[in-house]
Amino acid sequence: MAWYDEDSWATAAFAPKGSTIAITFLLAVLLPILLHQFIYRKATPTTLPCFLLIGPSGAGKTAFLTLTERKAVAQTHTSTAPSAIEVLLPEDHTPQSSHYRSPGDPAYERSRRFLLNDTPGHGKLRHFATTQLANPTNVRGIIFVLDAATVAEEAGLNETAEYLHDVLLALQKRYTGATTSKGPKEIPVLIAANKMDLFTALPPHLVTQQLEKAISEVRKSRAKGLKDSGAALSGEEEGLDEEREWLGEGGEGSFEFGQMEEVGTSVTVHGGHVIRGDGADVRSWYEWIASHL
Template sequence: MAFTDFAEYLLTPTPAVIFGGIFIVLLVPVLLHFLLTANVSSLTNLPTILLVGPSGAGKTALATRMERGPDAQPTETHTTTNNHSIEIETPVPSSSSESPSSSGPSAGEHVKFLLTDTPGHGKLRARVFNRLDAMGENDKGRVRAVVFLCDAAALSDPDSLRHAAAYLHDLLLVLQRRASARIRAGAPLAKCGNPVLVAANKLDLFTALPGTAVKSNLEAEVTRIRASRSKRLLDSGVGADEVGSEAQDDWLGEYASQKFTFEQMGEFGIDIDVIGGNVTGEGPGIEKWWQWMAYRL
């Protein structure tokens, strides 16, 4: 009986029912909107570190380890097909190395950032570079730094080295173009480029090259790639005069230099560090990378 009374009351168009109905119809979507976007905007306002590198380097393994900690069970890895951001909040590990900037967080302090795991497959690379562009100018959620992870054990194989160096070349060229545009617009050099960490992974394997060899091998291979690409441009029938500024835009590092070195990127405000480590197994681990990231937020 009570139920039919209540149903009858609800279906009678009294002012209380009408206002109650309007209230629900208008307010629920608005509340829902704020509830959902509050979450999203807090995510996009976090500083971002982009994790890139060739397929199989261990990017997803590193992201998972940073998200879940060293004791997490290793999940079965498979090829990543899309960008995936995870929120990380952890105390900065202490170590002997110093922060590059006095404003950096100190050991033990909690820092919060987004780590974006990206696909390493060549065909999906455009997504990675789009991400760099899309988040370029917004100061809060912008990409602060890029970690280029590579498999140090695979780099002694010429094919893998060529593959990794081609990716690094393209990545640095994207960063260089962005930095050049900012320099031309009159921005201070320190704010023009993103710092890059070349993280040599899998040092637990005895076949892994040490950090210094990873650096010199990548530099030598990028030198070759740079030379062959500029030759292709000149061979395409465009006159040397016409090539002019276009060639300079496509040339990585110090223009017309014989040998490419990571230090040449300093001209564009892009500092490159090479640090070895490993996500799984015995070795130096991920602490140094961790710290490098924390100091660049």
Template sequence: TIPIFLHSVVFRSSGLITLPSILLIGPSGSGKTSLLTLFERGTKAAATHISQTPIAVECSLPVGSVANSDRYRSENDPTNQAHKKFLLVDTPGHGKLRHHALENITNPQNLKGLIFLVDAATLSAGDEGLRQTADYLHDVLLLLQKRATGSKAAKALKEIPVLIAANKMDLFTALPAALVKSSLEAEISKVRTSRSKGLLDSGIGMGDAEDEKDDWLGEMGSINFKFSQMEEFDVSVEVVGGNVAGGEGPTVDKWWKWISERL
């Protein structure tokens, strides 16, 4: 499974240190492989990378950005270098393989945050991409929500920050970040309603108010889903735009910043 594999990667590349990891998920085609490749390269020479697999890539923060945990260290402190490294874990966006992604969330290995990458050019109203993306995101957020009320191990990471990275901003069809946010919220509201209706129709939810409550994302009784409803479950969601490819080169500074603030 991915968590075990991940461990061996960490062991090989960094001795006994378990590197902080950032989980990268999202529908296929959103740009995960491209982002992984870009982040692995960073701004440094390739020499800083030690391991490369399709799913876990060791990255370093670009020169000049300081991890949150290192902000009081002297610039010459050698531990600075070690602390700047982190693992970016790619997970298959394909439906059937999604449980691997979800496994990583329930078994955090020094997990510091989650990046959900979306293709901002496929999120217009009525676009199949919007429905699929909202469907996947709904499931991920529901898992995080359940985690907050779940087992001890899953609770190890108290607060989980989620970055919805709205990719492909270089394309003129891409929605701006604010619209990506509201479109996803609106579509997740629909997913949420149809899921609970599905439960009722199949009789699963009948008479068991607790179960129904468990599978309802965000605030009970609310008509519209908002990402801010996740705060109650210690999940903070931010939507930030960027582009990995195209345009006049990559624009990922804000994503880097988000990562560095969580390391």
């Protein structure tokens, strides 16, 4: 049967038949609805941008989370499990993506929402944070909270630097291990130097200096460990350099946070305090969040 025959499908499609009219009607009604749903899904992401709170135990991560959520500080305890809470950026900060939106725009309100993901800082519970780092979908940025009074002492500084080193190394590995030519999306890091209200706290520029110095040490000792074990295994030292297992430019000399730019990670240090009698001062942290929202 040819297509131009009297009872072929082509003739039926143009004939005033009941079934033809019904199919055309359904198509006309359903197509815009389906199209709308498809485009709407694509245009409005259903998942919120997420900021990961990482840092050693007792740094004030949960305190910052409660402050952001309730606008007031509450008594916190050592966290044993991660928790993600949907929060709103405080009113006096404007998200970067909404600079040209008017405050009445519903999209403006939506752009101020984000998830804060608190992780436990205890040494035995860091796998919660590291698994998130291994596959950071939706992670817009990482907030590394540290206690600026603790890093004034050798032991505290070393513990903090080791953790920070591991976080930065995970980000570097993610970047260098990417298979696409464009590289993965950048994940910036904010080092939130907390507890600035304490008399013994180091000011932010000293926190930066001390951390860079301590991370250089961590890197040196890790590289040495790697080389030693590599040499013991294979009897030679070559080949290990190519794996780029250490942080920054080849692991030589001193480490600077600026070296992380090369692997798509900008590191910023801002001081602040979540708790004090006359209120908190975490403006610069919110400012940073706003600039990446």
